[in-house]
Amino acid sequence: GESVGLHLPTLSVQEGDNSIINCAYSNSASDYFIWYKQESGKGPQFIIDIRSNMDKRQGQRVTVLLNKTVKHLSLQIAATQPGDSAVYFCAENFGISSSGGTSYGKLTFGQGTILTVHP
Amino acid sequence: ETGVTQTPRHLVMGMTNKKSLKCEQHLGHNAMYWYKQSAKKPLELMFVYSLEERVENNSVPSRFSPECPNSSHLFLHLHTLQPEDSALYLCASSSSWGGSYGYTFGSGTRLTVV
Numbered sequence: 001g002e003s004v005g006l007h008l009p010t011l012s013v014q015e016g017d018n019s020i021i022n023c024a025y026s027n028s029a030s031d032y033f034i035w036y037k038q039e040s041g042k043g044p045q046f047i048i049d050i051r052s053n054m055d056k057r058q059g060q061r062v063t064v065l066l067n068k069t070v071k072h073l074s075l076q077i078a079a080t081q082p083g084d085s086a087v088y089f090c091a092e093n094f095g096i097s098s099s100g101g102t103s104y105g106k107l108t109f110g111q112g113t114i115l116t117v118h119p
Numbered sequence: 120e121t122g123v124t125q126t127p128r129h130l131v132m133g134m135t136n137k138k139s140l141k142c143e144q145h146l147g148h149n150a151m152y153w154y155k156q157s158a159k160k161p162l163e164l165m166f167v168y169s170l171e172e173r174v175e176n177n178s179v180p181s182r183f184s185p186e187c188p189n190s191s192h193l194f195l196h197l198h199t200l201q202p203e204d205s206a207l208y209l210c211a212s213s214s215s216w217g218g219s220y221g222y223t224f225g226s227g228t229r230l231t232v233v
Contacts, residue, residue: 034222036224041226042226042227043121043123043209043211043224043225043226043227044162044209044224045121045224046222046223089162091162093222096174098172102149102150102170102172102174102215103150103169104150104152104167104169104174104213104215105150105213105222106167106175107152107162107164107222108161108164109161109162110161111161112161
């Protein structure tokens with residue numbers, strides 16, 4: 001079946017370093033790819049997204065790269081801070097129209113990478 | 120606060136109990152979702168409601184029964200659960216196309232079945 005997966009389950013970096021988290025996906029029909037951050041005791045929090053017709057998008061300290069040729073997604077965090085320590089998930093969104101005329105998005109998540117930032 | 124509120128935050132229940140999880144959103148979203156998050160597993164989609172109509176049921180056992188009385192509220196009724204059902208249950212809501220800027224998660228209910 002279709003799946004989204006991560007290459008590395010854990011990543012440890014020093015404060016100030018850049019972090020790169022990778023993700024592989026298999027559903028080429030997905031219209032959005034999203035990165036989420038999940039801190040302990042909280043639900044996933046949106047970080048940044050990228051449409052399937054783009055290959056790069058930048059936010060504040062974060063950049064997402066999409067390589068459709070190899071179906072690969074990455075999240076780059078610049079100048080990583082201790083507050084960035086969390087679990088990071090990639091997800092792919094597939095928009096669906098139901099037979100009743102409604103529409104919704106269906107997210108498929110990867111396993112997650114634990115990012116630990118040391119002071 | 121994300122705009123999606125889940126209660127209770129923690130729940131411990133026996134296998135013969137009946138309990139309900141509640142989710143509430145006032146973001147004007149028209150789709151609501153239940154996800155299950157188990158340790159060392161990706162988030163698993165359980166149910167989707169779009170405009171109060173159930174549009175997805177991902178092979179979830181009948182001991183989980185969702186209810187969506189209106190576009191702002193979503194419930195998950197639980198009965199005769201098993202210990203392997205212990206997990207974090209996350210509610211989310213989204214706008215029509217699930218554009219990621221509209222897809223918002225609650226903080227979840229940590230469920231323990233004993």
